[in-house]
Structure formats: C-alpha cells, structure tokens
Amino acid sequence: MEFSFNKEQELFRSSVRKYLHSIGQIQVARSFSEGDTVPFKKAWQGLAELGGLAINIPEEHDGAGLGQLDLALILKELGRVLLPGTYLETTSFAVPLINLFGTSEQKQMYLPDIASGTKKASIAWMDHGRIGDRPEDIQLKAEKCGQTFTLTGVKTLVPDGDTADLLIVPVRTSHQGLSIFLLNKESHPWKSKVLESVDETRKLTEVSLEEVAVTSRQMLGPIDQGWSILQQGLIYLNAAIASMMIGSIERVVETAVEYANEREQFGQPIGRFQGIKHKLAEMQIDLELAQSLTYYANWAIDSGAGDCEIAVASARAFATEALIRTASHNIQIHGGIGFTTEVDCHLYLKRARSMENYLGSIRNAYESIAKGLGWCKGEEQPVF
Template identity: 45%
Template sequence: MDFALNEEQIMFQETTRQFLESKGDLAISRSYMEGNEQVSEELWDGLGKLGFMGINVPESYGGISLGALSLVPIFEEMGRAVVPGPYPETLAFAVPLLETYGSEAQKNAYLPQISQGKRKFTLAMEESGDKNSSPANIQTRAERRGEEYLVQGSKILVPHADIADTLIVPVRTGGSHSEYGISLLLIDTDQVSLELKTTQSMDETRKMFSVTFQEVKVPKTQLLGPENAGWPILQFGLYHLNAALCSTMVGGMDRTVDMATEYAKTREQFGQPIGRFQAVKHKIVDMKLALENARSLSYYAAWAVENNSEDMAEAVSMARSYTSEAYIDSAGSNIQIHGGMGFTWEYNCHLFLKRARFLENYLGSPRYHRETVASELGW
C-alpha cells in the first residue's frame, strides 16, 4: 500500500505552506495569543478563497469532492504553523457527518458556506466528570416539544465556541445512561442565546469554553440523523476528527525535528556545532524515527476513514495513542536541544509543547485509545 502523496496533494501542501508563510507562519499564532483574533479570521477567509475549505465537500455543494487523504497535507501544514481555529472540527468532523447523515436541507444550508470559508463548526461533547467519553456521561437533555427541542444542560471544553457559527451537540433525548437515547443537534449560535465562559487552556491557540444551555429552543429540523440513534453517528465523526488531529500532530513533529536539526548545526559549544555530539545526534535520530512512525500511522488512519475500512476504529486509535505521546516527546526533546533558551517565550519551542500537551487528552487520552485498540483486537 503506497501512502506517498500524489501530485495534487503535494500541490495542496506546497500552496498551504506558502500561504501560511506569507501570512507570518508562527507569527500568526503568537499574534493570536496576544489577543489579535483578527489574524485568525483573515486566515480562515484566505483558505476559503484558495478553495481549501472545500477539499472534502462534494462538488454539488461547491467543493472539490476529495477525501480524508487529501486533507492530510493541509492539516500537516497547519500543525507545522500551530494554526489557531476550529479547522479539524469543521472539515474533518462536520463535513463527513453532514455528507453522510445530514438532510438535503442541512447539506444545502451548511456545506456551501463551509466550502466558501463562511461557516465554522465546533464540537460541544464533553460534560463535567466525563473522563472516558462514555454515553452515560452525556446528560444534557433535549425535550421534544412540538416542532422544537428544548435543550437544558452544559458542556465543557468546547473549542473556539466564541467564533463558531454552529455547534454540534450530543444530547440525551431518551433513556438515561445507554447509547440509546443520544441525538445530535446542529445549534446555530446566531439563533439562540448561550452562556459562554472561558476555560483556561494549556494551548493559548486553542481557546476553550464552557457552554450553558438554559431552555434553548432548537427546531427539530436541526436534528442530525435519527432521533435517539446519535451515538454511532458521533463515533463515525470522531474517527474522522481524530485521524485529522493525528495529521496536525505529525506536522508539529516535523517542524520540531527541523528546528532541532537547524539549531544543532548552528549552536556551537567547545569550538564545534553541538550537532556533532553523539548525545544530540541520537536524540534527533529518535525524533526522526518517531516522526516517520507517526506519519505512517496517521496516513493509514486517514486511508481507513476515507475508505470506511473494517479496522477504522483500530487504525485511528492506534495512530492517536502513538502520535499523542510521540509529539510530546518530540516537542520536549526540541526544548532540551535548545537548552535554556528553549524555555523562553521569545523562542517558538513552547508553542509545540503546549499544543502537544493540549491534544494529549483532547477526545481521549493515549490510555483510552490503547484500550480501544485492545478491545477492537479482541484482547
């Protein structure tokens, strides 16, 4: 099986890198962290004009009709630049869900806007005390009242809820603890009143919020998929989203290897570049080996979700568990190679370690994903 990028995907990668560099590369994230949210909006608008926001959107809705594998180079470049914004939640979560389970009205309403870079989605799933992402922890309720749902409850750790145009919200419409009774609602933030509260985040480029729903009225036409059967639909979307997150982590790892290698060539100690010391050489080689392992796993995970293969759950969780830990190790090694300066705000090393630590437990810890792999293998 050949996972090499084809000519079209290489073009996507090169164009994305050139565009991000023209906008300032890592300076984008730094500016965003310092409070300039406009840089994120300009970036989103620019990627929409380039057509990259419609890569996996069907042609009939204004997109290019490519799959998850064609998103890989885009997300890798975003990971290299630690780009802020709900790109994975929009492209790798909302689009596959809408395409597969959305009504025709929902597809017509949302997919063209996503393709044009005019609508952002995010996922509001986690609830207080939710450590294992089990169906029992989804207790935000949506009561059917005529042609509407009345939503009551709260969600935590919602990425970029302040700028998202639509929230995808798993709610309980029946039952109490089982998979049955969970439904997915599309809640447009400009149509309802929501209470948002900023949550402290390890990664300042990934703003997190708690969202409270106080008797929020949502039309029943905003139900995504069948009522009470939303859990498998949610899992389908999470496979796509986790595969995309692996690609962003691979991009970050690739950048840390480049940073460490370049610094080792130029930083001199005892009259020679530190890259000549065996300990530094070994550390960089270990980083490179981990990068290639992570890249292979992430490519296969993307292939698995694009082709809906039987081992999709296993492939995605295997990639997530390995890549999450490998990214932390790579980002940490990059700081160590840079020495004392690697810990300073002025150097960019900390951006990658913060992103790695944030993603470590986002949508499942490495341990959770290893347990998923073991379960899928029948162990």
Template identity: 30%
Template sequence: MAESEFVFTSEQAQLRDAVRKFSAEHFGEAKARIQMESEPRFDRRVWQRLGSELGVLGLSVPESDGGVGGTLVDQAIAVEELGAALATGPLFGTVFLAIPALVAASGGDDRDELLGALVEGTRTAAFAVPDSAGAFDAAAVTVTGSDSLTGAVARVVDADAADELLVAAMGPEGVALYAVDANGPGVHRTPLVTLDLTRPQATIELSDAPARLLAGADEADRVITHALQIGSALLAAEQIGAAQHLLGLSVEYAKSRLQFGRPIGSFQAVKHRLAEGMVDLEHARSATYHAVWALSDGSDDPALATAIAQALSSTAFSRIATDTIQVHGGIGFTWEHQAHLYFKRATTDAALLGSAEAHRDRVARMVLDTAPADRAPRVATG
C-alpha cells in the first residue's frame, strides 16, 4: 500500500478549517440543546447553507451529477469535523446513505432530480433499507410493490422529518430501490423516543404509497451495498471526530483541575486513561481513512475495510465518551455538561449499521472462515 495513501493535501486542510469554522458558528453544545427540543430537530436554513454555500453535502458527487467533484476523502474530512461539533441534521440518512445510493444508481430523471436536491440541501432523505452489520439483508425486506408500495419499516433514522424516503421493496422481478414522497399519500410516520435526541428515528408505514423507481432488481443489490459501505465509513469518520473532541476536552480538564494541590492529569490513573484513549482513537482513525481509500480506489476489500473501521471507531468513541464522564468527575455526570450529549451519540452510533461485536464477527467470517487449511492465518500467542 502506498505511503501517500495517508497524506492529506493542502486543499483538504483548508476544507477542514472551513468546515470547522462553519461548525463553530452553527453547531455545538448550545445549538444541539435547542434543536433537541425543536421540530424538526435541525435548522433547515443551516442545512441548505451546508449544501449550497459550503458544498459539503455532496463533496464526493461527480460534477456531472451536480456535485463538486471531490473525493470520498474530502467527504470524510467534512463529516469528521461535523461529528466533532455534534452537528444536528439528517447526515446519516441523506449524506451517509441516500446520496451514495443515488450516485451508484443509473441515471434517470427521478434519480437525477432527487440527487441534485439532496446535494443542494433543498430536500432531505432517509434510507429505509434493512441491514445486518452494515451488509444489505434482502431477506429482511418487508415492503412489497412497484409503482405503489405497501409495508412497514421500523426504526428508520432521520425519517421523522425527511422529505424523501429511499425504500427497498420486493417487486415482481426481485428487490428494487424506490423513492417515496414522505409527505405524500399512503405514508404514515410514527416518531420514536430515542436515547440521542439529536438523531431522531421513526417507524414508516406505507399503504399503496406512490413510488418512483431508482434502481431496478438488476442493480439494486449493488447500489444498496455500495451505499451501506460508504455509510459505514462515513459513520466511522463522524465517530472519530466526536471522540477527538471529547479527548481534547478531557486533556484540557485534566491539566487545569486541581486535587491535593496538583493537576489531576499528573496522577497515573488519569494519565493511563487518556493515553489509552489516544491509542484507541489513532487506531480507529487509521482504519477509517484506510476504509475510505479502499472504497475510493479499490486498494483493499471494501467490505472488510469498512467492517474493521466500524468495529474500531464504535469501540473508541464509546470508551472515550465513558472516560470523559469519569475524568470530569461529578460535573461530568450532570445535565449541564456536554459529556452526556456525546455519550448518547456514541451509544446510538455504536448500534447503527451493526455493533462493534457484530462487525468483529463479520471480520472473522471474512478472514478466518474462508482461509484455506494450508494457509490458516497466524495468531500471536503472546
């Protein structure tokens, strides 16, 4: 693997700075608390500015499809900064899943129009497609139909206020991917009470809801698999961005908080906790950007790379979120402190597109179960 794979360009550094500056103005703890109690739980004007002004909703979308013609690495950098700022908005449904699915689908009037609107931020989407540890599970599709769809999909992230629903449905020729107007006839959404109030979910019930075909049975599996792999990599990028924010918060607190006349960061137990968090984070960051590059240029098996990235990023974010509360002591457990907002995001993210345990199991199946008997993987004995 080329060493240059992990070198960011000066343009990407400028992109990171621009997204960080925008996020400082429009996201963060105070804004998240406001949006948690709002309907919808994000500011549509800010979302549109992310698309039309900053151009970060479709960074990896080709210019021919209305995007800026950047790379998936660019998209991951932007998502990492948005994760650090606890950005509210339908990132998961729109940017992580719907846009990649539309990019992978064949061109057509419905597909082109919807993709352009999502990239510009004038419309939002949710991805109503079942998965098993980030892999498409066609056997779990519960919606049927073609021109109109009937069925229910439970716990769809960002479906509470989405303008469009991308739905996998079993038709006469097999599973296909359709777009459904979320505010159209035959669509009923039941908002759910969620742990992370900044990442809403809803159960969708369709009853002869009019649908537009995006990807037929001949390409739906490829399109959906591509979207889920991109989504897993971008979710990992969001996780490492949020984890980096929390680790920095804990380090600064450990340097300034005094006990027995000494900064608590001078105590070995606190040092070890922070050092182990840094190791976990750097390991997860390397795996995440490797997965992004694997998806971009085929330098590795994308299914394996994204599974590793998700396993490591979910674990790192969850651990660092827990340690942040511990390092901050009594204040870390309070509603007024921001730690619990990130802890809830970490817990929710760790369950989306498969838990860390599920991804480790998936890695084992891909690496160990398929290994030939004469070339079994070597395992360190310690």
C-alpha cells in the first residue's frame, strides 16, 4: 500500500517544522529539562495558533475535523525535537475518548479549550504502590453517596500533573468495575509532586486526591465500563507514540550521518569505514520499516480496518525497539562525546527508555499481535 500525503498535509507539516525551527528546535526541550518552562509555553501557544491542537477535534467544537493520519504528521515533527508536555495525552488520548464517549456537555466544555491551547490534559492511571497494567492494579475507589462520588488516593507517574488542566482518572466504582472521571483543575484542584525521571524532558508527577467530590456528569462513558474505554484510548495513544518515535528516529539517523561525514580519522571521514557505514544502513532500514508500520497503523484507525489493533501494536513495538537501537548506535558512532550532555544523543535514548513501558510494554504489544492473529485462543485480551 502506498502512502502519499496530499499537498495540504505536506504544507501543514512544513509549516510546523519551520515553526519549531524558528523557536530553537530541541532547545525548547533542553530549557524545559533545566527548569525554564517559558520557551515550552510559547511553543505550545504557537502550535495552537497554527492549528496543531485542533486537528482531530470536530469542526462544531472549533476543530479542523481531520483524522489520525493528519495528526501523525505533526506528531512526527514534534518527535524530532522531543517536545515536552502532554501533546500526546491531550490530542491522542483525551480528545479521542471525549469524541467517542463524552456527552454533549463534556464535548462543549473541553474540546474548544483544547483546540485553542488553553487546556492541557493528562492521564492519572497508575495507583501509588500498585503500578501495573492490569484492571486489578487500579484500586483507588470512588465512594458513592447519593449522586456524588468521593475520590481519595494517590496516582503516580502522571505526565505533567502539576501543569495539566484536565485529568483523566480511572477509579474503582465496584468490585469488578472501573469508571473514568474527568477532573477539571479549576473546579477540583489537586496536589502534585514532581518525581525524578530518566527523561528530564518529560516531567512525571505524583497526584494526591483528597476527598474530591464529583458527580456522574464528570464520568466519561457508562459506569463500570472504564476498562474497555481505556483500551480504546490506548489504540489511539499507541499509534501516536509510534508517530512521535519515527520523528525521533529520523532525527537520530540524520545526526549520525552528519557526524559520520564530518568526523575524520586516519585522514578520512569515519562514515567511509565499513563498521560505521553498515551501522548507518541498519539505522535507515529501521527508520523505513518503522515509518511504514506507523503510517499504516494510523490509516487503519481512520479507515476502521479489521486489523487495526494488530497494526497499532506492531507499530508501537517496532518503533520503540527501533528508537532504542538507533539512539544507542548514534551514541556509539559519536564515541566519547556521545555520552556527554553537550550533544543531543543522550536525550533521544532517554526518551526511548522512558516510553518503553509507558502504559504498556513491548511484551504487551507482542501479546496483542499474537492474540489478534488467533495464536492464543482462550486467553484474556491483552492490555491494548
């Protein structure tokens, strides 16, 4: 199958790349990791003004009404510069779930603000002390009293929980059932604590909920059906993660090739040596395969293809492994300087490792592929 993007898609991708170049590309991520969030805030608002946050939001809610493949092009550009923040969680988890399961009131309350860049969303999935990818690992309870639910507990590994405006929170509403609540920081403030993370460009936090009272109006989808809703969200999110990763892989390959052509040893560029030359070729193959799998996965979501879940799991697994491989090769090609903070090599490897087990692992992806192909009959469905 041939994937050729139309003129409008290419123009929009080009405009995003030019904008990211104008604001310093990866310097935004470097500043963010050092505690200076001003460049990131400007970048976020600039993306909103370009329409980058409205891509998959329906037109009736101030969006562009486009699809997952259109979003993938922008995610790829953001992956090239390791953009911080919750663009992934906002556009590729919150928006699809609100589109699919939100009430008219919820859509009107959140989608226009997301499109304008004034509201950022994050995921408060993991319970403190119960980190895992199974339904039983979610133990934070919603105590019901009349029409009100009270949430008390701690969620951990929440991306940018200190700056997010909207939290998607899965909680236990019965012995066997999970439900999802949308917490708006304006009306239901929470406490947060920044955690240490291997990837300084991607901030993780611990969020404390202390007797937060919510109603069924803030519940996303039917009560006790939260786990199946989360699985739907993971399809979109994992396709988006793969899309961002191919941008990172592309930039890693470019960086490695540039250095191999500039760095000389024994009177010639190191790129002429077989060991380096073959490694660069392997990295390019990883890029091409990851792109093909990822573009197909996003197309499968848009078209409702029968192999959609298999395609997304394949893209997520391969892109993750490919980014780890290429980022590691890039450090080796750079030699001793590749381990220093002066060059960008380490930032891409840290991003790869931080995303390796984010809301599902490579193992989960392989299990999804095997079960989707009917190789594991009788077993429960995987995480995504």
